Amino acid sequence: MKVYRSDHEDRTGGTVKVGVADFAVAVGEARLTTSGLGSCVGISLFDEEAAVSGLAHVMLPSSNDEPVENEAKYADTAIEALLAEMERHGAKRRRVEAKIAGGSNMLDFTAIGETIGTRNSQAVLETLERMDVPVTGSDVGGDYGRSLEFRSETGTLYVKSANEGRNAI
């Protein structure tokens, strides 16, 4: 397995951890994990034929077209960058499928308009649609946190939560 991160390249090893506002791409059989999703959204992208997988953990919906220091932070820039990185390593966009999880609404302090979790999920879906990447699995919303593990051998995204158990999508 080769691993390419949002800020670094070329590592090898076992399970790949993805932080908040971070993404990683792995070539070959891989397990990509990220933990502690609340309002954040996790997006797994997978080109099965090329065995290229990617996982992003995004914090905010949009960069508003402004220059950003960390493109992995925003749904729009993170998905574009993740897809580009996967293409650099052999993925073909037409074959890439997406699964998403997270975007919950755990703290209801705002109580006005849509919550940030909902807006994050919507921004992810809009970006994927704009990039013609179909969403084949989704586990978003609710009022609880999630941790994710993507396994390339089956293309499954496992979603673990404290109260809802484990869900495979």
Added chain:
Amino acid sequence: MNLDVKSLGAFNRMAHEGANRAAERLTWLTDIETFVEITKIDLATIEELGDGGEETHVGVRIDLDGALTGRAILAFRAPAARTIADVLVSETSVEPDEELDRSAIQEIGNIMTSGFVDGWADQLETTIDISPPTSVEGSSRELLEDGAETDPDKLVLSFESRVRATDEAVDFRFYLFPEPDSLSDLLEPEADEDVIELDQLALFKRMTETGAETVSENVTAMTGVETLVEISHLNFVPIENAPAEIDEGEHVAVVVRFSGEPSGYVMILFDEASAHNVVQALVPDASGEEFGAMERSAIREIGNIMTSSFVDGWANVLNTTIDISTPRFIHDLGRAIMDPIVVELGRHQEFVFLADAKVSAANSEFDFQLYALPNERELERALTSLEADYDEPTDRASVRYPPTDERTETGGADFE
């Protein structure tokens, strides 16, 4: 020393880059995947910086000179020596050999520390000279005392990166203790930046400590169990890194949002066993099993008193009025609980001054962690407006509480 947030941010990125380089080198040499979980700038005493444990750590120390002067420490827990030696010399070493283990750590430490310094030098576009590495061994406190070369109870500004590995034995930490003068030269604030004096940050840290002590007193009064503030930190971290301060397990938390100058969030975090024990102390009739309505109510109530007394301390020092929301009870993955807070704050800031304090019961029945995450610009304004010769809190300030009949509602819209 004067600090501005932009420079602190730039230095945090440099330390992170340095840690990334060090971690990459470990991965190249061992094929063990690594991940820089958090890089933070910490204002704390040496005693507070160490993890408090007696566990032996091994590593290397180097002295830096040139554009950046100071001392860096790379520290592994002792079992890492065996793991790394196994990976590096497994084909030649059959019997465990302590001497060989140590030399493996020194060799790999040498390569990693030079990577760490390269990360800084590249970002600063300059040269940093390093001394030959020296092997170090001892508790984390002993290693850090050696690194900081100062009194254990004196506040020092340091950089810390925590690196996780797929083989947990080789998780490591990197500390950098810059010479204060060297840092001031590098941290020359830009003319248009608001400047915070180090003394003001030290005051903010004291506010956190004092607030935590008030919280501790209130908890003791309510539960009848003696409690003690163990440690407090003031960290400057990329906002997305803040949840990594919490372990990945499930926790019980009370969160309040406060608004005023500054606004922000306070979160009181219990591990599940501690939360049960606090409930038992408060409500002896509670089931002690699940967090039902009675348990939630008890936690929410004590959380309300804790958070309001904490914020009250801030309002007094800053001589302002701070409103607080109704407390929210959450039982979930600890990092996920902090996630919506950093997402909300992250809309407007790249970094956060994360203040935290650990309070423990003397009988070890429970402990909890208090985190305060203020809006960065508002905190800067509040701190820089304090008189330089600030002395004692006044009693003119106040905390405004939500009306009693709204305390169980979820809206909190009055505090928008």
